[in-house]
Amino acid sequence: MSSVGPVIFERHLFGPGPSNPYPEATDALSRPLLGHLDPEFLRIMDETCELLRQAWGTTNARTLPISATGSAGMEAAFVNTVHEGDVVVVGVNGLFGQRMCDVAARCGAEVVAVEHEWGTPVDVQRMLDAHPHPTMYAAVHAETSTGVRSDIAALGAAKGDALLVTDAVTSLAGIELRADDWGIDVGYAGTQKCLGVAPGLAPFTINDRAFARRVEKPRSWYLDLGLLGGYVGEASSRGATGGGRTYHHTAPVAMVVSLHAGLTRIVEEGLENVWARHEAVGKQLQDGLQSMGLELFAQEGSRLPELTTVKVPDGVDSAAVRGRLLERHGIEIGAGVGQYAATVWRIGLMGHNARPDAALLVLAALEEAIKA
Amino acid sequence: MSSVGPVIFERHLFGPGPSNPYPEATDALSRPLLGHLDPEFLRIMDETCELLRQAWGTTNARTLPISATGSAGMEAAFVNTVHEGDVVVVGVNGLFGQRMCDVAARCGAEVVAVEHEWGTPVDVQRMLDAHPHPTMYAAVHAETSTGVRSDIAALGAAKGDALLVTDAVTSLAGIELRADDWGIDVGYAGTQKCLGVAPGLAPFTINDRAFARRVEKPRSWYLDLGLLGGYVGEASSRGATGGGRTYHHTAPVAMVVSLHAGLTRIVEEGLENVWARHEAVGKQLQDGLQSMGLELFAQEGSRLPELTTVKVPDGVDSAAVRGRLLERHGIEIGAGVGQYAATVWRIGLMGHNARPDAALLVLAALEEAIKA
CATH class of the missing domain: 3.40.640.10 (Type I PLP-dependent aspartate aminotransferase-like (Major domain))
Structure with missing residues (x-):
């Protein structure tokens, strides 16, 4: 075992946490x-x-x-x-x-x-x-x-x-x-x-x-x-x-x-700059999701920028999409919780992941994965 | 700060834990x-x-x-x-x-x-x-x-x-x-x-x-x-x-x-081999301490090989010796606990540190540090 060493998995942790550390x-x-x-x-x-x-x-x-x-x-x-x-x-x-x-x-x-x-x-x-x-x-x-x-x-x-x-x-x-x-x-x-x-x-x-x-x-x-x-x-x-x-x-x-x-x-970086970065990237993600025709779950005016909830479109298998994201691109996003387990996705862009390129990637990958 | 990076301290963790990880x-x-x-x-x-x-x-x-x-x-x-x-x-x-x-x-x-x-x-x-x-x-x-x-x-x-x-x-x-x-x-x-x-x-x-x-x-x-x-x-x-x-x-x-x-x-390595390694290194340390004229604290027959307690010799300042070990060689050993805080040292050779070279090092360094 140790002679070959472990297989290293690299993931984009775009779920509700953990996120990729700095x-x-x-x-x-x-x-x-x-x-x-x-x-x-x-x-x-x-x-x-x-x-x-x-x-x-x-x-x-x-x-x-x-x-x-x-x-x-x-x-x-x-x-x-x-x-x-x-x-x-x-x-x-x-x-x-x-x-x-x-x-x-x-x-x-x-x-x-x-x-x-x-x-x-x-x-x-x-x-x-x-x-x-x-x-x-x-x-x-x-x-x-x-x-x-x-x-x-x-x-x-x-x-x-x-x-x-x-x-x-x-x-x-x-x-x-x-x-x-x-x-x-x-x-x-x-x-x-x-x-x-x-x-x-x-x-x-x-x-x-x-x-x-x-x-x-x-x-x-x-x-x-x-x-x-x-x-x-x-x-x-x-x-x-x-x-x-x-x-x-x-x-x-x-x-x-x-x-x-x-x-x-x-x-x-400056705490207020970090807040502003989360705010901007969250807006980029949420605007992008809505441009794709997806509906956000959290009430407007109370949406967190760092953790976005989005409704799974009718007829789309939530788990299958998450599986494709993980398998194709090493991207993790989260399922919903409780009664929303199969009908909501949770996408977190937090800490080191609060970056425009991360938002761009998850948007593109999700659009692709929804098409199957 | 980040431009120069943190100063990295390397320690031999020969106290009661943590020990140096594998x-x-x-x-x-x-x-x-x-x-x-x-x-x-x-x-x-x-x-x-x-x-x-x-x-x-x-x-x-x-x-x-x-x-x-x-x-x-x-x-x-x-x-x-x-x-x-x-x-x-x-x-x-x-x-x-x-x-x-x-x-x-x-x-x-x-x-x-x-x-x-x-x-x-x-x-x-x-x-x-x-x-x-x-x-x-x-x-x-x-x-x-x-x-x-x-x-x-x-x-x-x-x-x-x-x-x-x-x-x-x-x-x-x-x-x-x-x-x-x-x-x-x-x-x-x-x-x-x-x-x-x-x-x-x-x-x-x-x-x-x-x-x-x-x-x-x-x-x-x-x-x-x-x-x-x-x-x-x-x-x-x-x-x-x-x-x-x-x-x-x-x-x-x-x-x-x-x-x-x-x-x-x-x-x-094999669990029983690991036990045997701790046993052998502990004996090496305890024999060596006694050869230096030091007295062990734990009752004979019930001594742990992985964690050795030894009495601080009369007239020796426990904390000063520990300070010298740390400063000169990056070696940490532990003080005693409670009423034995100043009169007992605790030396752990555990896990990755259960090695003959670690025992040899701590014995030599302690002998040197006691002399001041």
Whole structure:
């Protein structure tokens, strides 16, 4: 086996994620490994947290890459902040809103799910009307299952004393996101979408207000933010860190170094330039799809540029088209989710893939594949 | 910044982990990324689970790499199997036994901690005498904090109707481990020790007996084994997978591909040959340390070959010696843990580092560094 080596598959990852990483992020993965307490690694971890603050638009001290995938970020958000019986109002306009309900309920929340038609954004007034005094509001900024953007700023402005938890898995470093200005108290994301890094970490941020209301000893040891503060060397951490680190768990060193490289790439380009690039390429794709006579799924005015949902034309076999794209050109696009599994495609142009040539390629290949 | 590129640090990772990965594992990290539902990735995931079965010595269908570090494997073990009020007898002979107590208690267990002097193995008779009818026994096979091996086979033979949870973070693919023969019901490990892969995944196995007694809806959604069965395409999984996969979370693709490469390397060498290599190199190191007049910390007869603990000589500054090793030769060794932080060193020769030249190097460098 090793004498011939593995066959290398190259893919254009134009689905809902993972996307192809920035080359800098891939290169970083293969650097010689550092120890998790090595001074050089601690420097990289500190810089990573600082770069994440820039990406989130926050000054939160407690901003860090959690050592698991984006879904664990969701779990960290709720397990640290939901006390038994807390009322959590969740905006549900897709799969990840549904998941929030499940995760929050397991943490002991009384969940008030505000159901929306898939393809539409979260309605802030309906969220406010759902309960007179919730402990928390939770909503997804960019619904990966439907390609819809919701107005988190409006929800943050109206939240009152409640906390606001935001899923930014598919929005961080792709579209405008300003955690502090918008009143986001707790946010989590993934690395494999617009950040342009392989999946495996959950960028996370929590402000002082939410941290002060946290569960002192959450059910999860691994995701306990009280312990994780020491892990990233947070100044205000409890415990005898002596200004240093408290050993919690072994950091996923290679992934953190890769995230650092991806974030560095983004900050060098300029975060607002990166947003503009996603915006322009998304418009190019969506205009092109409509020019081909295809109908977009997400409601106009709420369409994400980085993740486009499009209706499968009548009489076209969704899976067959996806199979042809993969086989002929190594192009991956996504199926729809739930009841839309066979009737919607999801096309992501995120991070390194948010480029005009990528949009051109997927448009041409899709047109070809639909013809069979 | 990017115009000059990052400074690359090369380290000999001779501490308690991470260790330097096998070259095959590092190369695999930088392959073009695959989608988490790509047929080629699903094939690699299936093979990885099968290779893990070989490493664990098990036929358990539910054997998989959990998408987080080894400590999350510990949490997965308890959160899925501990019902409120269950009696869990934990062998505590180091930091990771202590951690088991914390994690199990958060899951609702009534923990019976059987404390041992650090440096000694878990005493099976004391475990049996600790409670007349526990739900579960839990012990660490290879205590990373002390360098001690405990006799899991003896505990498994005596466990009666109770379940046996075993921490194999520092033993899997390093020393003899036979999950099925020894009566291990639930086991977890890490990738960054003897497996010779970067940190970031928790190889996990659970048998039918333990799975049948599991918590139907555990507090953790991310680590819910009922849901994770569909994720790895387990045949007996619940849910409408139609023989395929149920989307749970995005697999950390690059890390799984790297683990696959590391495991392939190990199986090609032969698992028992790999154990023998760790055994021989550990003896070389321990003999050499004693020849230098140093005293080993772990009790004779229970010393791990892959992780050696040695007492810091009187009058020698532990941290200064470690600093000199790092600065002069890029060699990392570990400090002790807890009350032994300044009086014990931990030297790991694991995975790719379980080589005679690595032992020779660390012995020569340590002798030099102690002289100042």
